[in-house]
Amino acid sequence: xxxxxxxxxxxxxxxxxxxxxxxxxxxxxxxxxxxxxxxxxxxxxxxxxxxxxxxxxxxxxxxxxxxxxxxxxxxxxxxxxxxxxxxxxxxxxxxxxxxxxxxxxxxxxxxxxxxxxxxxxxxxxxxxxxxxxxxxxxxxxxxxxxxxxxxxxxxxxxxxxxxxxxxxxxxxxxxxxxxxxxxxxxxxxxxxxxxxxxxxxxxxxxxxxxxxxxxxxxxxxxxxxxxxxxxxxxxxxxxxxxxxxxxxxxxxxxxxxxxxxxxxxxxxxx
Numbered sequence: 315x316x317x318x319x320x321x322x323x324x325x326x327x328x329x330x331x332x333x334x335x336x337x338x339x340x341x342x343x344x345x346x347x348x349x350x351x352x353x354x355x356x357x358x359x360x361x362x363x364x365x366x367x368x369x370x371x372x373x374x375x376x377x378x379x380x381x382x383x384x385x386x387x388x389x390x391x392x393x394x395x396x397x398x399x400x401x402x403x404x405x406x407x408x409x410x411x412x413x414x415x416x417x418x419x420x421x422x423x424x425x426x427x428x429x430x431x432x433x434x435x436x437x438x439x440x441x442x443x444x445x446x447x448x449x450x451x452x453x454x455x456x457x458x459x460x461x462x463x464x465x466x467x468x469x470x471x472x473x474x475x476x477x478x479x480x481x482x483x484x485x486x487x488x489x490x491x492x493x494x495x496x497x498x499x500x501x502x503x504x505x506x507x508x509x510x511x512x513x514x515x516x517x518x519x520x521x522x523x524x525x526x527x528x529x530x531x532x533x534x535x536x537x538x539x540x541x542x543x544x545x546x547x548x549x550x551x552x553x554x555x556x557x558x559x560x561x562x563x564x565x566x567x568x569x570x571x572x573x574x575x576x577x578x579x580x581x582x583x584x
Contacts, residue, residue: 344381347402347410347428349417351395351543354387362413388416390518390543392489396420403428412456414543415490418443422454432456436492436541459541462492465499468538473507479536483514483529485522486540493540500538516542 348366352359363385367377375381384405386398399420402410412418412432421430422443430453435443438458444450447458465484473479484500486493497513504511514525514537529535 343379344375345405345407346381346383347386347405347407348383348413349386349388349395349399349402349410349421350413351388351390351416352413353389354385359387359413366411388543392416392517399424414541415441415492416543418454419490426453428453430454430456432458434459434541436460436490437462437495440495441491460492460496462495463499465496465538465540466503468496469500469503469507469509469511472536472538473509476536478534479509480534481512481529481532482509482536482538483512483525484538484540485514485516485525487517487542488515489517490540490542493542496538496540 348363350359350362367383370376370381377383384402384407386402388394388398395416399417403421403424407428409429409431410421412421412430412435414432414434415436418430418432418435418438419441432438432443432454433456435441435456435458437460438444438450438454438456439447440462443454444452469482469484472482482500482504484497486497488494497511500511512529514529516522516525526537529537
């Protein structure tokens with residue numbers, strides 16, 4: 315989505331809130347809801363929030379002065395994500411910022427009037443969040459991180475950095491539509507790469523441990539990791555089990571793909 319289109323969406327929220335407005339509009343404190351399925355204490359989450367607030371201040375909006383930010387976190391728990399999403403919608407904020415697919419999934423059925431701006435989202439069309447990337451329609455828009463086809467690219471990169479890999483587990487959260495799309499893209503690319511793709515569905519850290527332990531019992535294995543709001547420290551187990559992995563993951567893996575949250579925030583805050 316082009317920057318000008320994105321700014322237009324926020325015309326009734328952040329971007330169009332005039333700092334020099336008159337009368338009641340000048341005195342009104344705008345309310346922003348922010349929903350993250352991650353932990354409030356997660357270092358990545360803290361960095362994103364700091365960048366978000368920094369950019370808002372550069373635009374003249376300061377939390378506690380002319381805006382109020384209502385934060386909600388769910389620590390990777392799907393049920394809690396839905397509960398805190400309902401809390402935010404009940405506050406009727408001027409706009410809601412949603413991090414990642416689970417947050418948007420929880421918010422979408424709750425309101426068709428409050429503007430929702432997403433970031434760190436994969437395959438928003440396939441996930442049913444928007445009808446079209448160029449013309450999203452409705453009250454939801456934002457920036458997406460990965461197209462479904464990148465699932466095949468992750469597998470290709472895995473094979474390039476570890477030619478001996480013959481088996482690859484696509485570790486994904488089956489509750490997230492985009493994760494399933496990544497797995498299917500990996501399946502489609504597998505035959506041409508000479509790799510057998512295995513589905514490893516996970517919803518929590520215990521699932522990750524179990525899937526990695528089972529998969530590592532046979533040689534020549536590698537992992538493709540799809541983005542999901544779980545405790546990624548669990549992925550450290552892959553290194554001690556001598557598994558090569560790629561996908562969306564934390565620094566320290568052999569190969570990882572990430573979008574820049576500072577770059578994203580610079581765009582969707584303006």
